Amino acid sequence: MLPTLPERLPGLEVAARYRPCGAGLDIGGDWYDAFLMPDGAVALEIGDAQGHDVDAAAFMGQVRSFMRAIAAHEPDPGSVLTHANQLLVAMDAPRFASCTMLHINPGNGQITGASAGHVPLVCAHDDGSHDIRRLPGGPVLGIVPDADYPQETLTLGRDTALVMVTDGVVEGPDLALDAGLEQAGTLAAQALRDGLSAEKTADRLLDAALAMNHHDDLAVLIVRVT
Template structure:
């Protein structure tokens, strides 16, 4: 019978080292998995359970994690009622995709809600929110679009902080990409200003807000993504908001996006004719 030789000292040391490295790798993987799960919980709990509606104004939203299922926590959408009866909607994207990004996203949402309750002008809301976020000494920043809808005048006011523009379409077949001015992302520069675009909704249609995860991917330029969304919105403008949001989110699947993605649809009737 051949007797097995005892392992050489160097071999035993190598096996011991490999064992320790394997254990460390397992612990690292478990820690990363725990951070991803925590980010997913934060993301899910911080997004609104429902969006506000009014007669003649219907809303819907969608959120999707990145294609690899790990980049989560940066994108959000929101909708809330304001003290005087108006509605506000926001969508945005926080730098990074981890627990810190998810937490900062919640801070941005709360800040926008709080400032919007006391300030009407969306540009001023973004400016004040920017200064509040800077005072918190966070290392992160966020892009954002904020829309205010007045049910008395049927007018929308929009302001944009480094975010991708909105897409719109009307039931008569027109569509486009909003050409409103934008400012810097929130959390970068003290005293930043944000222009406001005002428009009365004289034709029935839809306004669609997206994050860049919907319209941009490694081989896919953002301009082409926006044009594709515009075509989808034009073709589906008469559909229910839930259906339109789902169709817009399909654009993200075609871009090979590495980022998470959010879609916010605001479908509206036409404003009543103004008295002569």
Template sequence: MNRRRPRRSASAEELLTTLQKLTARARHEVQVHQARVELAEALQRETLPGSLPALPGLQTAARYSPARSGLNIGGDWYDGFRLPDGTLAFAIGDVQGHDVEAAAFMGQIRIAMRAIAATTADPGQIMARTNDLLLSIGSTLLATCTFVRLDPRARELRTARAGHVSAIWAAVDGRSGIAQDEGGLPLGIQAKQEYPVTRHRLTAPGAFVLVTDGVVEGRSLPIDEGLEAVMRLVTAHVSAAAERLADEVMRMAERTGHEDDAAVLVLRHSGFPGGAG
């Protein structure tokens, strides 16, 4: 009769060697993980603008907050720059995914929009051409985005939206709302898309606030309730400086229990000298 030989128990020395190997592997993985986090943070920091354009009658402010854990950094971004015709451009977006790849893709979108905006001031065309350019380079990521062109002479905003969270606005005369702009698909899904342009007249001093979904959606708050909460907050603080208003809106992200990163862009307008009506 064949008897199975008893399995030899590992010695203390063998167990210790195995534990050392597992510890070394875990330490290496932690180091690699940390290196990727630091690289994503560096890309995020260098890609976001150091300052935003402003002019008499306009205050601007922005905030960015990374997610609370792991590699959830690198997806949200904002930008602001002057256009050749004297108007101002602002944008905010959210890239699918996180980590180094998302941070790099965010940089590509920002560079593409700036380059295209130098040749056309129409927000819908800027969005459409950016979408086609991103698809032409074979990117597998997608992004939501809102692009805003502010014309101080006409006292108006023209916006185009690619699957992004709605903007919030409030005026000092008590009016407020969630912008119901018609939009198109997120960037990077399908070529030859059209992005309708919505016109917002700045008839009274107030604020126009752009956010990413990390501000208004989280474990403790669905997005519709989050947008309503931010609208009430902006209405209550509409007379405050842009910096303070941006801080107040970003605190909303902490209350939602957000697991995504979050960005806020505030345009606080109080009347433009020489404007047309």
């Protein structure tokens, strides 16, 4: 139910990974997506639907489809999240979902983004440093009627990789969220400094999360301006 990323997104290098939380039907509701917008911008999103079962996966598929459909008619991530939330509330959806959505202009690296109660972004730099970026936004989708989702604009330089993750990658029984974000930032920055591709960087983050034996599904989405 997860998308196949476009083979080529002009001006960008994008990689994604997903691992379920267990065998059998323990598949969870994490997702990612990347697609071209009508105006030539690239939309990226990552999210986490409540639950770890087939119903969670089905709900995830609905939310991802809603987001794509709305994005075809809305000019910015804040509006997409606002309308997605209104739709889920109107449907009296049985679950909720967190999500971060970005629109990237590959020509100048300008990013507009908003969050619906999701994990902060990690910005990794090729000098080995990193920082954590908490986007503005609002509550998780499907709970609060008429919620507002303000957005922010930033610039992604050629020396930086933007790392988007779900909470299973950076949080667990023995790892607090802030510490997990710092760990992910350190790993991504080291990979960037070592000249690894976005694909290899995503693998490194996923391997580190799996080594901690978290009982949650995992999703990673990494983007660089080329």
